[in-house]
Amino acid sequence: MASVAIDVAGEQTATQNCPSSPSVSVEIPTEETKNLPLEDVSNTPVLPSQQIVSIDVFRGFATVILILVVDAGGAFPSISASPWTGLTLGDLVLPFFLFACGFSVALLFKKVPDRKAATIKAVKRAILLFVLGLFFQGGYFHGRGDDTYGVDLDRIRLFGILQGFSARFITPAKDSRRRANINRIFLSGMTVVWLDNDGIVDSPSSFARRYYPEWVVALALCSIYMGFSNNLYVPDWEFHVLKSEAVNRVSCGVRGSLSPSCTAAGLIDRFFLGEKHLNQRPSYARMKECSIRSPASGPLPSDAPVWCQAPFDPEGLLSSFTAVVTCFIGLNFGHVYTNSRAHGKTLITWLNTSLVLVIVGLVMKTLGLPFNRSLYTVSFLCVSSGICGIVLTALYYIVDVKEIMKPVLLLKWIGKNVLIVYALSALQVCSIVLQGFYWRSPENNPVDRLESGLQALFHSTQWGTFVFVLVEIIFWGLFSGFLHRKRIYL
Incomplete structure (x- = not known):
């Protein structure tokens, strides 16, 4: 050796x-020993570096899925996030990122010499991330097809995805020499700074003794979530219809409801954040009760219930309790890796844990607790985290064990600069900027002309859009590769 x-x-x-x-x-x-057969993998030592390649590929994979869902979801509604209950490709995007954040924390913060300094830096980063979230997702940008911008501060969205991340996961820098690696990981939890016990891990029992406080917190978060979801009384309530003077009244008077109109999560967000600061176009507006083109967006049916126009934020306060547990699960996977001494042991532990999570989630669904990304139900937490674990296990075997890199090179580059790709592509900032340059009419802008040209070439709106998104993904992969070559990480 x-x-x-x-x-x-x-x-x-x-x-x-x-x-x-x-x-x-x-x-x-x-x-x-590089090319050992599968049966000898268990004897191959793990390289406990700060960044295993597969976690970069995993983050890049999550970002590519996000771009695909955002830009091709209109053409292929089946891949978009579920209108309410269910499990689609779009529903897995957020769990993928949360899982990756937790895993990355385990690599970076095995030991924290100065907890107070780390916490101060974490808070600063959280504030910066929250401000960026307000700017990018608070309503200032109006999206493709609208060359106006600006937001009424009285109706700014307080909790978009980035703002929710800032509250759930904060990245503390331990020292300046780690800044380069930390900048590649845009979100993670600071909980490990305070909860990890010191000690050597050389057995399952010592592993449990060192990391059990994290699972105590995770179980407490799930218990609090279930307690509020099942027992909080939701009374009748009213809301103002967007861009209208009308006031609609929603009848509830229930506990433990999982319907869009009467959830405890919605009640808590309306009370603490205010209905004006929630997502005014929630995903349940694509339900068949609310859209004649369901699962795509569309006009309201003539008999649509009043709550179809009500605000709701899936990145709200109560759903954060279970969302943060996804990070704890990723953190546990990271702990397994950093304390393992063989590839085979890591792979077996990860795969078994993933399968258990998926089975638990399926059992919960069978017992009546549906998969719901908007509420981040415990069943969804388990099955989505299990899928994350299975994907990471497969990538780890392909990339880190077998060292097959070329097919996933673009994913690796994107994963190293995920924040800038997320902002410029998934949040459509780049497209919004480019559409401001047009020839004689706003429709003749570079982005729309390229997409419409591909649709005409393939004689299909769907497949033309799909190819457009593939071109976009390849572009951002090459752009990320250029940044990586220049050692620029944002």
Whole structure:
């Protein structure tokens, strides 16, 4: 075996075992052990570097799915987030990012020498992320097809995806030498700063002793969520229809309802955030009760219930309790990796944990608790986290064990600069800027002309849009590769 060291900036340098060195001395496989058959994988040492390649690929994969859902979801409604209950490709985007954040925290913050300093830096980053969320998702940008901008502060959306992330997951920097790696991970939880116990992990029992506080918190969060969801009384309530003087009244008077109109999550958000600051176009407006083109958006049916026009935010306060548990699950997967000494042991543990989560989620659904991304139900938490684990396990085997890199190179590059790709592409900031440059009429802008040209070429709106999105993904992959080559990480 060859002995090398991985320093905290992620660079490999030859070194001797030195307690005072900021590097970690580990053994890695030699040329003879790189291509072991599957049955010998369990004897292959794990390389516990700060960044395993598969987690970058995993983040890139999540970002590509997000771009596909945002830009092709109109042409293919079946991949968009479920209008209310169900499980689609779009529903998995948020869990993928939360899971990746938790995993990354386990790699970066095994030990925190100064908890107070780390917490201060974490709060600063959370505030910055919240402000960015208000700017990008508060309503200032009006989306493609609308060349106006600006937002009424009386109706600004307080909790979009980025704002919700800032409250759930905060990335504390331990020292300046880790900034480069931290900047690649745009979100994670600071809970590990305060909850991790010290000690060597050399058995399942020592693993449990070191990390059990995190699971105590995770179980407490789920219990609080279930307590409010099942027991909070939701009275009748009123709301103002968007861009109208009309006031509609919704009849509830129930506890434990999972219908869009009478959830405890909606009540809590209206009370603490105010109905004006919630998402005014919630996903349940695409339900068959609310859209004649369901599951796509469309005009209201003649007999649509009044709550179809009511505000609701899936990134609200109560759903954050279970959403944060997804990060804890990713954190546990990261702990398994950082404390494992063999690829096979890591793969088996991850796969078994993932399958258990999926089975638990399916059992809960069978017992009457539906998959619901907007409410982030416990059944959805379990099954989505299990799917995340299965995907990461597969990528880890392909990329880190078998070292097959070329097919996922674009995903790796995107995963290293996920925040900038997310802002410019998934939030459509780049498209909105480009559509401001047009020839004689606003419709003749570069973005719309490219998409309409591809639709005409393929004689299909759906497949023309799909190819347009593929071109967009390839562009952002190459752009991220350029940033990676220049060592620019945002």
